[in-house]
Amino acid sequence: xxxxxxxxxxxxxxxxxxxxxxxxxxxxxxxxxxxxxxxxxxxxxxxxxxxxxxxxxxxxxxxxxxxxxxxxxxxxxxxxxxxxxxxxxxxxxxxxxxxxxxxxxxxxxxxxxxxxxxxxxxxxxxxxxxxxxxxxxxxxxxxxxxxxxxxxxxxxxxxxxxxxxxxxxxxxxxxxxxxxxxxxxxxxxxxxxxxxxxxxxxxxxxxxxxxxxxxxxxxxxxxxxxxxxxxxxxxxxxxxxxxxxxxxxxxxxxxxxxxxxxxxxxxx
Amino acid sequence: xxxxxxxxxxxxxxxxxxxxxxxxxxxxxxxxxxxxxxxxxxxxxxxxxxxxxxxxxxxxxxxxxxxxxxxxxxxxxxxxxxxxxxxxxxxxxxxxxxxxxxxxxxxxxxxxxxxxxxxxxxxxxxxxxxxxxxxxxxxxxxxxxxxxxxxxxxxxxxxxxxxxxxxxxxxxxxxxxxxxxxxxxxxxxxxxxxxxxxxxxxxxxxxxxxxxxxxxxxxxxxxxxxxxxxxxxxxxxxxxxxxxxxxxxxxxxxxxxxxxxxxxxxxx
Amino acid sequence: xxxxxxxxxxxxxxxxxxxxxxxxxxxxxxxxxxxxxxxxxxxxxxxxxxxxxxxxxxxxxxxxxxxxxxxxxxxxxxxxxxxxxxxxxxxxxxxxxxxxxxxxxxxxxxxxxxxxxxxxxxxxxxxxxxxxxxxxxxxxxxxxxxxxxx
Numbered sequence: 001x002x003x004x005x006x007x008x009x010x011x012x013x014x015x016x017x018x019x020x021x022x023x024x025x026x027x028x029x030x031x032x033x034x035x036x037x038x039x040x041x042x043x044x045x046x047x048x049x050x051x052x053x054x055x056x057x058x059x060x061x062x063x064x065x066x067x068x069x070x071x072x073x074x075x076x077x078x079x080x081x082x083x084x085x086x087x088x089x090x091x092x093x094x095x096x097x098x099x100x101x102x103x104x105x106x107x108x109x110x111x112x113x114x115x116x117x118x119x120x121x122x123x124x125x126x127x128x129x130x131x132x133x134x135x136x137x138x139x140x141x142x143x144x145x146x147x148x149x150x151x152x153x154x155x156x157x158x159x160x161x162x163x164x165x166x167x168x169x170x171x172x173x174x175x176x177x178x179x180x181x182x183x184x185x186x187x188x189x190x191x192x193x194x195x196x197x198x199x200x201x202x203x204x205x206x207x208x209x210x211x212x213x214x215x216x217x218x219x220x221x222x223x224x225x226x227x228x229x230x231x232x233x234x235x236x237x238x239x240x241x242x243x244x245x246x247x248x249x250x251x252x253x254x255x256x257x258x259x260x261x262x263x264x265x266x267x268x
Numbered sequence: 269x270x271x272x273x274x275x276x277x278x279x280x281x282x283x284x285x286x287x288x289x290x291x292x293x294x295x296x297x298x299x300x301x302x303x304x305x306x307x308x309x310x311x312x313x314x315x316x317x318x319x320x321x322x323x324x325x326x327x328x329x330x331x332x333x334x335x336x337x338x339x340x341x342x343x344x345x346x347x348x349x350x351x352x353x354x355x356x357x358x359x360x361x362x363x364x365x366x367x368x369x370x371x372x373x374x375x376x377x378x379x380x381x382x383x384x385x386x387x388x389x390x391x392x393x394x395x396x397x398x399x400x401x402x403x404x405x406x407x408x409x410x411x412x413x414x415x416x417x418x419x420x421x422x423x424x425x426x427x428x429x430x431x432x433x434x435x436x437x438x439x440x441x442x443x444x445x446x447x448x449x450x451x452x453x454x455x456x457x458x459x460x461x462x463x464x465x466x467x468x469x470x471x472x473x474x475x476x477x478x479x480x481x482x483x484x485x486x487x488x489x490x491x492x493x494x495x496x497x498x499x500x501x502x503x504x505x506x507x508x509x510x511x512x513x514x515x516x517x518x519x520x521x522x523x524x525x526x527x528x529x530x531x532x533x534x535x536x
Numbered sequence: 537x538x539x540x541x542x543x544x545x546x547x548x549x550x551x552x553x554x555x556x557x558x559x560x561x562x563x564x565x566x567x568x569x570x571x572x573x574x575x576x577x578x579x580x581x582x583x584x585x586x587x588x589x590x591x592x593x594x595x596x597x598x599x600x601x602x603x604x605x606x607x608x609x610x611x612x613x614x615x616x617x618x619x620x621x622x623x624x625x626x627x628x629x630x631x632x633x634x635x636x637x638x639x640x641x642x643x644x645x646x647x648x649x650x651x652x653x654x655x656x657x658x659x660x661x662x663x664x665x666x667x668x669x670x671x672x673x674x675x676x677x678x679x680x681x682x683x684x685x686x
Contacts, residue, residue, distance in 0.1 A: 133357075133359075134381070135378075195590075
């Protein structure tokens, strides 16, 4: 019994400690980020890595997500004879939920894990110490461009996902099930509100920050990890950790933003 | 080495330090004079790497003071520390080169970050340093294409690119065969001749240490066993020093109680 | 060369993203300067707007002509005040009637505006005085019978 309590207490302390370290890491980065000089090229390079190179996976995922949503909603709506609502159902679910969340999960898998492993290896190989010793601020030099690139890339990817998802929905709804083209698009234009788009935008911005933050912090703080392992084994473990933690953080933040941005007037 | 009229470049007074609750250095005193090659020696776990990290300002001591180039770094702000670090170079054990950059880009990184020189000048300075360390022509290779000895030399080239007053070298001969290791020692001696810098080397290799050192300090379980010229060290009659020099494994002197406690482990 | 190509790819990526966003924002979000400039706002007061949402559409003669803007509650008169965004080319007479209708049986609520016959027009920012609230079918019928009887 005492052992179980010890374990729970130890885990709780470790969790709090990690949460504190991650928070300090984020604020240190943000604080160092605002100091000049500003350099554009590292950010461009990171947008290339996080954003542009995730395009293909986003296009594929977006198409199929749109198709699945259209298929499922069609099957439900056709029973009530309201297939005219298909367009707005597809549009709203993509813009408010599916687009931001699925894009974020895709980016975690593709770029988040890579960022965490890269920085973890840099920590384990003394490269971060080397930066410190060259009087180059690792937060500003390494982390800040990635964070900025994440916050820029995620909304871009999300809206490409949404657009391509709408086209996927068009493919299934209009071309396969024969919903009127006008009904599909006009229903979407009428059904989707600016507040929906705003929510999609806010979510994708926050998700971009969360993904890069957690991935780079876990890598950067490799040496403070509980089991104290260094090297390949340690890097592989914190990378897994970072993927799990950022996925959960995304879903939690998703609910939180949905709840906070939910306007009482919108309830029907 | 004759005592110089100039103030010492490094002065450590009664440094006590450790990680978490574990104390690793128990009151270390050390003085490095201008223009000398000072070797810190000791077996694994003797605290020599920890000592180096404190001199570099990477860790904060529990008590005691560390002064580098006349500046007390124990209470220095980050900005002061960075200004100071621009005047010294650090070569890490495995080179700590950045995998995403070519060898040339790695070596010139400090110049790019801290100077406003044009590309042509930076190129010339980079090639000069690479030439000096027998790495001419390897400029455009990636670090992954170099051997261990070349990585160390490239790391050394990066450490001296800013013509520092003070050079630190962590384990120059670890993992190298005797011939490559001897060549690296030559490089260190040559750098001192050519650039008049003070050099601190951390190593556990006896041959290498006696080949290059003006003065040697031997650390033993976090305390200084002896500091002196190679001659003084060789003639020292301290048993621990002689054991270390003759590569005898050291039997720790333990109180019977302590021994028993350690054997029984965590059972309390 | 390498540097150039990364920048080009990133530029293309950002332009694509911006295009996707603009498409979605302009088409669906009804934002954009094109829209605001050729529209004007009128308000109307209803006893009950139960079910009407911001962004619901406004119909005249069965054609969608505008959208519902902000909805607020007037706590002096206990009435709902609805802002409506109407294209400039549609002129509303002073005695136009705004009524809340339902699209089908389970469909969304929308506002139907019936043109009046008066000479005077409602200025931008003005108010439609004649309104019909959100009412059930039975209420509608009874009201109709009552009005024709009298």
